[in-house]
């Protein structure tokens with residue numbers, strides 16, 4: 001590897017498509033490219049194919065490993081403006097309470113938190129992407145989609161059976177709360193994918209343990225999102241009713 005041209009060499013190797021490479025070079029700093037290269041060299045993925053989503057705090061790409069398996073690679077921006085908000089979610093969570101209040105440490109802890117949350121969520125039987133690896137601001141996880149097409153969100157493609165959707169979401173909330181002691185804190189139709197009729201929960205970087213001082217508030221916000229979504233779909237529910245439906249599952253799950 002020619003030293004003077006290291007980042008160019010690296011990026012060409014794992015982003016073969018020129019247009020995609022241009023996007024990459026514009027959006028990511030050298031250290032992020034290095035982090036990607038590190039994960040690629042460890043075999044977690046081989047090449048990055050194309051962007052799936054460009055959000056405020058992260059970009060998500062479709063990648064492939066050497067065996068041709070699809071992977072989702074989520075890259076948190078190190079120049080996002082929401083550090084203070086992110087810090088609050090980290091600081092109140094005993095797993096990450098000691099994070100230093102600087103941009104880099106906050107973003108790195110955030111990626112690690114999403115990885116840990118995905119592990120925990122998988123363990124309690126809520127469908128979510130299987131986490132594969134993380135390094136600094138980069139997270140590699142199972143790709144949720146069919147062939148190379150990412151599954152649409154529930155917002156884009158609602159379930160035909162609205163009662164089934166409600167039951168599944170209430171089940172998710174109950175398992176998170178009672179088995180994982182976790183509050184998603186951004187639970188909505190945008191962060192649930194519809195994989196051919198199966199619901200898959202995503203975007204769990206902000207999820208906090210129930211001991212977080214604001215956990216109750218976050219939980220009620222999640223419940224309000226659910227109530228609003230289903231009421232709009234004709235299944236009238238108040239936040240209190242959704243809460244009662246979740247609590248009713250405590251002994252059953």
Ligand SMILES: Nc1ncnc2c1ncn2[C@@H]1O[C@H](COP(=O)(O)OP(=O)(O)O)[C@@H](O)[C@H]1O
Pocket residue numbers: 052053054055056057058059060072129141142143144145150151153190191202203204
């Ligand atoms: N594991 C995944 N498989 C397929 N698509 C994904 C995956 N994770 C995220 N996405 C896609 O990327 C979008 C943004 O991801 P998300 O985790 O919600 O980040 P944010 O909303 O913070 O930008 C999702 O709405 C979804 O379309």
Ligand SMILES: [Mg+2]
Pocket residue numbers: 190191203
């Ligand atoms: Mg999202």
